[in-house]
Amino acid sequence: xxxxxxxxxxxxxxxxxxxxxxxxxxxxxxxLFDGNPTPASLTAGIKxxxxxxxxxxxxxxxxxxxxxxxxxYGDSFGGGSANSSGGGKGFMGFTQD
Numbered sequence: 063x064x065x066x067x068x069x070x071x072x073x074x075x076x077x078x079x080x081x082x083x084x085x086x087x088x089x090x091x092x093x094l095f096d097g098n099p100t101p102a103s104l105t106a107g108i109k110x111x112x113x114x115x116x117x118x119x120x121x122x123x124x125x126x127x128x129x130x131x132x133x134x135y136g137d138s139f140g141g142g143s144a145n146s147s148g149g150g151k152g153f154m155g156f157t158q159d
Contacts, residue, residue: 071114
């Protein structure tokens with residue numbers, strides 16, 4: 063399954079669930095998009111994280127996970143809050159100062 067050196071998972075569902083349940087994993091995946099990644103570098107990065115997936119399937123799972131976080135935390139991806147109480151949590155509960 064890609065954990066503990068057993069081998070990489072080929073399950074798109076497992077990848078999507080891990081993205082949804084583990085914010086650190088989500089951040090690792092999002093970091094793969096820094097700079098100008100190529101399809102090959104994205105696929106290799108996802109493989110290093112424990113998943114051997116077709117890039118299209120991985121991107122679809124990522125889109126679903128982002129939609130999940132957007133639904134859960136709202137549109138406050140920028141880390142700010144439109145209300146004066148300061149209750150916004152930013153993206154996935156994290157803010158950037």
